[in-house]
Amino acid sequence: MLKRQFFKPYAGVLLTTLSGYSVILVGLLVFALQLSQEIDDFTAQTNKLYQHPFQVNAAARISRQAVSTLRAELLYAVIDQSIIEHNKINQERHKQQVALNDSLTTIEANFLGDMSQVYEARSLVNNLHQIHSQIFSLLANQDITAAEDLIKSKATPMHESLLKRMDYIVDYSSNKAADLVAQAKERRNESKLQLWLLLIVFALFTLFSGTVTATIVLRSLYRRDIILRETNENLRVAATAFEAQEGMMITNAENKILRVNSAFTKVTEYQAADVIGQDPNVLSSGKHDLLFYEQMWREINHDGYWEGEIWNQRKTGEIYPQKLTITAVKDGEGEVCNYVSTLNDITRNKEAEKKIADLAYFDPLTRLPNRRLLLDRLHHALATSSRNGHEGALLFLDLDHFKTLNDTLGHDMGDLLLQQVAIRLQKCIRESDTVARFGGDEFVIIIEGLSVHGFLAAAQVEDISNKILNSVNAPYDLAGQAYKTSTSIGITLFNRQKTAAEELLKQADIALYQAKEDGRNSMKFFDPQMQANISARAVLEEELHLAVERQQFELYYQVQMSQDNIPLGAEALIRWNHPQRGLVSPLEFIPLAEQNGSIVEIGQWVLKTACRQLQAWQQHAATKELTLSINVSAKQFHQDSFVRKVRAAVNRFAINPRLLKLELTESLLLDNIENTIAKMRELSMLGIQFSLDDFGTGYSSLQYLKQLPLYQLKIDKSFVDDLVTDDSDQEIVRTIIAMAHSLGLSVIAEGVETEQQQLRLYNEGCTYYQGYLFGRPETLEAYELRVKKIHKAEC
Numbered sequence: 001m002l003k004r005q006f007f008k009p010y011a012g013v014l015l016t017t018l019s020g021y022s023v024i025l026v027g028l029l030v031f032a033l034q035l036s037q038e039i040d041d042f043t044a045q046t047n048k049l050y051q052h053p054f055q056v057n058a059a060a061r062i063s064r065q066a067v068s069t070l071r072a073e074l075l076y077a078v079i080d081q082s083i084i085e086h087n088k089i090n091q092e093r094h095k096q097q098v099a100l101n102d103s104l105t106t107i108e109a110n111f112l113g114d115m116s117q118v119y120e121a122r123s124l125v126n127n128l129h130q131i132h133s134q135i136f137s138l139l140a141n142q143d144i145t146a147a148e149d150l151i152k153s154k155a156t157p158m159h160e161s162l163l164k165r166m167d168y169i170v171d172y173s174s175n176k177a178a179d180l181v182a183q184a185k186e187r188r189n190e191s192k193l194q195l196w197l198l199l200i201v202f203a204l205f206t207l208f209s210g211t212v213t214a215t216i217v218l219r220s221l222y223r224r225d226i227i228l229r230e231t232n233e234n235l236r237v238a239a240t241a242f243e244a245q246e247g248m249m250i251t252n253a254e255n256k257i258l259r260v261n262s263a264f265t266k267v268t269e270y271q272a273a274d275v276i277g278q279d280p281n282v283l284s285s286g287k288h289d290l291l292f293y294e295q296m297w298r299e300i301n302h303d304g305y306w307e308g309e310i311w312n313q314r315k316t317g318e319i320y321p322q323k324l325t326i327t328a329v330k331d332g333e334g335e336v337c338n339y340v341s342t343l344n345d346i347t348r349n350k351e352a353e354k355k356i357a358d359l360a361y362f363d364p365l366t367r368l369p370n371r372r373l374l375l376d377r378l379h380h381a382l383a384t385s386s387r388n389g390h391e392g393a394l395l396f397l398d399l400d401h402f403k404t405l406n407d408t409l410g411h412d413m414g415d416l417l418l419q420q421v422a423i424r425l426q427k428c429i430r431e432s433d434t435v436a437r438f439g440g441d442e443f444v445i446i447i448e449g450l451s452v453h454g455f456l457a458a459a460q461v462e463d464i465s466n467k468i469l470n471s472v473n474a475p476y477d478l479a480g481q482a483y484k485t486s487t488s489i490g491i492t493l494f495n496r497q498k499t500a501a502e503e504l505l506k507q508a509d510i511a512l513y514q515a516k517e518d519g520r521n522s523m524k525f526f527d528p529q530m531q532a533n534i535s536a537r538a539v540l541e542e543e544l545h546l547a548v549e550r551q552q553f554e555l556y557y558q559v560q561m562s563q564d565n566i567p568l569g570a571e572a573l574i575r576w577n578h579p580q581r582g583l584v585s586p587l588e589f590i591p592l593a594e595q596n597g598s599i600v601e602i603g604q605w606v607l608k609t610a611c612r613q614l615q616a617w618q619q620h621a622a623t624k625e626l627t628l629s630i631n632v633s634a635k636q637f638h639q640d641s642f643v644r645k646v647r648a649a650v651n652r653f654a655i656n657p658r659l660l661k662l663e664l665t666e667s668l669l670l671d672n673i674e675n676t677i678a679k680m681r682e683l684s685m686l687g688i689q690f691s692l693d694d695f696g697t698g699y700s701s702l703q704y705l706k707q708l709p710l711y712q713l714k715i716d717k718s719f720v721d722d723l724v725t726d727d728s729d730q731e732i733v734r735t736i737i738a739m740a741h742s743l744g745l746s747v748i749a750e751g752v753e754t755e756q757q758q759l760r761l762y763n764e765g766c767t768y769y770q771g772y773l774f775g776r777p778e779t780l781e782a783y784e785l786r787v788k789k790i791h792k793a794e795c
């Protein structure tokens with residue numbers, strides 16, 4: 001093929017040159033033929049012209065001679081009439097007449113001059129013969145006079161006239177000969193010139209065509225050189241490309257393997273020798289049916305190209321996914337001569353694709369479907385249920401106290417727990433059902449194909465939920481650490497009545513909230529009343545945002561007592577004077593405020609009000625020593641500006657910072673502990689004191705307690721409640737007190753309602769108390785009255 005391509009330009013050049021020559025040669029030939037024809041014509045004409053002077057001249061001379069002879073004979077006969085009788089003279093006369101006639105005929109045929117002279121000569125000759133006959137008759141009759149008269153009057157003038165014309169003819173033909181010589185010369189010169197021109201044209205043409213041919217040949221050689229170089233380069237590139245990263249295979253038109261590269265061996269594990277001469281179907285995995293290959297070849301034959309993914313088999317028998325392209329290569333005649341295939345092992349791509357799909361639809365930690373896939377399956381389940389009439393259920397789960405685990409034992413432990421819970425949840429349901437991780441510690445379960453009767457379906461779900469509660473309750477082993485947890489479940493059922501997926505999730509969430517409200521580790525079915533409560537909650541949330549601005553908050557004060565019933569100070573507890581609802585408990589709105597962020601504003605109001613109050617108390621002897629504790633929520637504390645705000649409030653109201661106590665919770669402390677410690681240190685440098693609220697409910701450890709600049713531990717009400725009856729609570733309280741003392745911290749117990757509780761606490765070493773036994777949270781006036789009364793009594 002290469003050879004043919006290589007010689008193609010030469011054939012072209014040769015053909016062009018030859019055809020050029022042929023055209024020009026044909027042209028020249030035609031021209032030469034024309035010239036030769038012209039020369040022939042010219043020769044014929046020339047011959048005639050050449051004849052003319054000789055024939056005509058000769059004839060004219062003969063005629064002249066004949067006329068002269070005839071005249072002489074006539075005159076001779078006048079003198080001697082006897083000769084007329086002689087045959088000889090008659091013969092001579094006849095001979096001269098014939099000569100005269102013949103020569104005149106020759107002249108008539110060839111003369112080129114004025115023919116009237118010739119015709120007149122002819123007429124004269126004819127008449128002359130008659131006149132001569134008459135004269136001879138007269139002479140024969142001896143009528144000499146008449147004969148002489150006739151000679152004189154007619155014959156002689158006719159002789160002279162005839163001779164004159166013959167002279168003209170002789171002259172003309174003689175002159176014509178000279179002309180012809182000159183013309184011949186001229187013609188010869190013209191022919192010579194034409195011949196030279198012909199030669200020059202031919203020489204020029206040869207030169208030109210030679211140059212053109214040489215240029216074309218040189219150009220072709222140059223092009224051939226370039227093509228050769230390009231071909232070499234292309235071959236080099238092709239060879240490099242052939243040995244590229246992707247596997248390559250070249251087959252012939254019969255689809256037998258001709259060549260493979262080393263990447264092919266890497267992918268298929270077949271050596272070149274294994275496959276050369278074979279059909280590429282040695283690589284087939286058997287995973288595709290005949291129809292697949294038929295379609296593939298239909299495309300190759302139609303488009304000359306096929307690209308797709310295919311399952312092939314390595315030499316070892318391993319089946320793997322491959323990206324394959326097949327290109328049909330055609331020769332110069334448009335016939336397929338080869339097929340070039342590129343093949344890439346896309347096992348890794350497939351894995352990556354799967355990973356991406358997993359990431360898009362599965363939770364990477366638990367490998368459970370994520371929110372997106374859950375919604376997808378829920379839509380599907382709703383469609384199925386409305387088709388077959390079977391009830392389905394949506395369960396919303398949330399692990400109880402998961403945040404505390406995360407905060408205390410760390411996120412890794414939290415992750416371990418989520419993974420183990422995920423496994424347990426999966427075991428509680430059928431494979432056709434779905435457990436999804438909805439986010440954080442929230443799981444959602446879709447159960448399908450329940451009874452067609454709602455009450456039976458509810459019972460079925462209750463059974464499953466109980467199974468789940470029990471399963472989640474079982475102890476966990478978190479990296480060697482034993483752990484127990486529980487979950488709360490909100491349940492909603494779905495059936496033919498079409499409810500949107502999002503709406504169902506909301507219902508299950510509401511039910512979950514209710515389950516949590518009911519004390520956790522329980523399940524709750526969604527009911528419309530719950531929905532109403534939730535809606536009311538949403539309204540409350542809205543109103544909370546405006547409560548500070550509308551001055552609807554008030555601080556209540558709960559006295560804190562020493563063992564000697566001396567009021568040491570108070571805890572400020574917020575109340576919301578709602579225009580319609582009356583006093584709203586902080587237990588109802590503080591969690592909401594924490595959720596929607598309005599706690600920051602509320603906290604700031606509490607801080608300022610407390611400082612203003614401390615300032616006011618400084619004016620009276622009965623109250624000037626009182627401390628005031630305020631609750632600080634996590635969101636409030638973790639603001640960057642918190643320290644600055646406290647400092648500003650202390651300065652603004654010029655209070656003794658030692659009288660301001662900030663009550664923090666354990667979970668607050670553990671969240672970003674370094675930052676918390678830094679802030680606490682900064683504030684304690686100002687003189688502010690810290691009390692650790694609800695102590696004992698979390699994962700308090702000596703480890704971090706030591707690092708905190710605390711002033712006081714507050715024993716949670718839950719331990720105080722059963723302190724008298726429950727030995728373990730008593731043990732806990734004892735430990736807390738001992739721990740506080742060992743750290744040099746003050747201890748106060750909250751929720752002290754009875755004297756027995758106070759006595760127990762006192763016996764264990766706790767000397768400060770807060771609780772209904774001493775006083776409930778009360779208005780400022782009531783509190784001040786109480787304090788002043790005791791102060792007065794003391795005085």
Ligand SMILES: Nc1nc2c(ncn2[C@@H]2O[C@@H]3COP(=O)(O)O[C@H]4[C@@H](O)[C@H](n5cnc6c(=O)[nH]c(N)nc65)O[C@@H]4COP(=O)(O)O[C@H]3[C@H]2O)c(=O)[nH]1
Nearest residue numbers: 573574586587590606631632633751752753770771772777
């Ligand atoms: N049954 C019983 N209860 C007792 C007894 N002694 C005190 N209490 C109640 O226990 C709660 C003590 O407050 P807390 O643990 O800080 O718990 C507080 C605190 O966490 C939060 N809170 C209250 N005011 C504020 C505030 O201004 N800011 C923030 N962030 N939280 C506040 O609301 C929670 C509830 O406050 P309250 O409803 O005022 O409830 C108060 C109080 O009325 C008792 O002997 N028996």
